[in-house]
Amino acid sequence: MAERNGARNGNGSVKGSFKVKAGLAQMLKGGVIMDVVTPEHARIAQDAGACAVMALERVPADIRREGGVARMSDPDLIKSIMVAVTIPVMAKCRIGHFVEAQVLEALGIDYIDESEVLTPADEENHIDKHPFKVPFVCGCRDLGEATRRIAEGAAMIRTKGEAGTGNVVEAVRHARAVNAGIRKLQGMNHAELVREAKQIGAPVEVLAECQKLGRLPVVNFAAGGIATPADAALMMQLGVDGVFVGSGIFKSEDPLKRAKAIVAATTYFDKPDMIAEVSAGLGEAMRGLEIPAIPKDELLAARGW
Amino acid sequence: MQGAFAEHVRALEKAGARTRLIRTQEDLEGVDGIVLPGGESTTMTMLMERVGLLEPLRDAIQRGLATLATCAGMIVLARDITDGMGGQRGLGLLDVGVRRNGYGRQVDSFEAQLHIDGLDGKTFPGVFIRAPLVERTGDVEVIASYDHHPVAVRQGRIVALCFHPELSGDLRLHREFVRMAGAKN
Numbered sequence: 001m002a003e004r005n006g007a008r009n010g011n012g013s014v015k016g017s018f019k020v021k022a023g024l025a026q027m028l029k030g031g032v033i034m035d036v037v038t039p040e041h042a043r044i045a046q047d048a049g050a051c052a053v054m055a056l057e058r059v060p061a062d063i064r065r066e067g068g069v070a071r072m073s074d075p076d077l078i079k080s081i082m083v084a085v086t087i088p089v090m091a092k093c094r095i096g097h098f099v100e101a102q103v104l105e106a107l108g109i110d111y112i113d114e115s116e117v118l119t120p121a122d123e124e125n126h127i128d129k130h131p132f133k134v135p136f137v138c139g140c141r142d143l144g145e146a147t148r149r150i151a152e153g154a155a156m157i158r159t160k161g162e163a164g165t166g167n168v169v170e171a172v173r174h175a176r177a178v179n180a181g182i183r184k185l186q187g188m189n190h191a192e193l194v195r196e197a198k199q200i201g202a203p204v205e206v207l208a209e210c211q212k213l214g215r216l217p218v219v220n221f222a223a224g225g226i227a228t229p230a231d232a233a234l235m236m237q238l239g240v241d242g243v244f245v246g247s248g249i250f251k252s253e254d255p256l257k258r259a260k261a262i263v264a265a266t267t268y269f270d271k272p273d274m275i276a277e278v279s280a281g282l283g284e285a286m287r288g289l290e291i292p293a294i295p296k297d298e299l300l301a302a303r304g305w
Numbered sequence: 306m307q308g309a310f311a312e313h314v315r316a317l318e319k320a321g322a323r324t325r326l327i328r329t330q331e332d333l334e335g336v337d338g339i340v341l342p343g344g345e346s347t348t349m350t351m352l353m354e355r356v357g358l359l360e361p362l363r364d365a366i367q368r369g370l371a372t373l374a375t376c377a378g379m380i381v382l383a384r385d386i387t388d389g390m391g392g393q394r395g396l397g398l399l400d401v402g403v404r405r406n407g408y409g410r411q412v413d414s415f416e417a418q419l420h421i422d423g424l425d426g427k428t429f430p431g432v433f434i435r436a437p438l439v440e441r442t443g444d445v446e447v448i449a450s451y452d453h454h455p456v457a458v459r460q461g462r463i464v465a466l467c468f469h470p471e472l473s474g475d476l477r478l479h480r481e482f483v484r485m486a487g488a489k490n
Contacts, residue, residue, distance in 0.1 A: 014415055027309055027343045
């Protein structure tokens with residue numbers, strides 16, 4: 001396995017360093033990452049202007065409906081999506097399932113999402129992400145969770161929201177929680193920061209970096225319930241760097257049109273005229289779920305520790 | 306549009322420039338130089354077409370607007386693109402042929418020290434992320450190469466790079482660009 005700071009090659013170049021892992025996320029900023037289940041979906045997403053796709057067997061809405069253990073997708077499916085598009089391809093592994101992550105790395109995937117949408121494989125530990133050359137994105141609900149994932153080597157963070165619901169309320173809650181957590185650090189001295197780290201279960205070094213930067217030290221996207229252009233723009237105005245859209249596109253009436261509209265609303269998130277223009281005539285959005293209607297043990301965001 | 310614009314803004318401001326994000330034709334008015342950042346070239350081109358920015362931008366660069374293009378920005382400028390999305394067209398202004406992701410996928414992304422012409426002899430930290438490979442050069446001046454392929458080229462007031470100076474923490478290329486943009490064409 002590669003060392004923490006990447007593998008040194010004969011010609012003096014270094015592969016898989018944290019800089020290039022976090023750097024790819026920088027290139028995704030201001031963009032939309034779309035869940036796709038077929039090469040055809042992937043091409044539609046690319047044509048619509050997605051900055052990356054997430055290759056999956058089932059979108060979260062179907063995982064939620066069908067139940068059972070949700071695992072990493074079939075490598076054949078992932079490979080067929082990788083050859084279908086030129087933009088980066090991400091794939092999900094189960095929380096703590098480092099062998100699924102090794103498999104995804106062997107396939108040459110561009111980013112791994114260690115995701116609560118799949119059934120967790122370890123109820124105490126996440127994957128140690130430092131030894132991998134491939135970068136990881138992980139979900140969070142608040143600053144403590146985000147900083148723990150970064151300490152484990154995540155090169156990108158996303159809010160969890162509540163995947164497969166088409167309901168943005170949890171994504172808003174989590175993005176606001178991260179923002180509030182960071183705001184609270186401003187003006188603290190070091191002793192107070194250490195105490196705060198203890199309170200929220202955050203590693204002190206990462207928390208100190210958040211304090212210095214006034215934001216997370218890695219790119220932070222929103223995910224989980226974004227279904228409309230206005231939802232995407234809402235998350236952008238709350239300060240995230242970009243958005244993931246899962247079930248919201250391919251569970252809607254006209255996926256290409258909706259996907260294009262969400263891409264435009266993410267770039268022009270602070271221009272209501274533009275959002276109004278692209279939101280018109282999109283057809284039915286995905287149906288969506290009220291969060292209190294979901295049994296507590298079926299809430300995906302509670303997975304991960 | 307989309308991509309690593311915030312990092313360029315930070316680097317340019319440290320290099321003494323005032324900056325503005327360009328997302329519409331009106332934003333282009335009165336700028337001395339423009340950065341086409343890294344990101345996804347397909348996303349950027351699609352958005353620029355959609356809002357009618359592609360043609361005004363092409364005109365402005367043709368009239369001599371100082372331009373710094375990094376990674377995807379180089380693809381957007383290039384005359385020929387291979388392995389792009391079916392029928393991918395860009396601005397077609399820079400006389401090079403590039404292969405998208407020509408160095409491989411993300412697991413092949415790398416850092417390497419580069420020798421760049423005109424930069425006081427010290428090496429520059431090159432950060433390559435799913436970088437385009439320059440396969441053909443026409444009427445351009447190659448100012449840096451790595452592994453037998455050009456990684457930095459100049460054509461008039463355009464400087465195009467396969468790597469990401471905005472992620473390197475080294476401001477020398479941004480300072481050079483600010484100086485070029487400030488000079489009259």
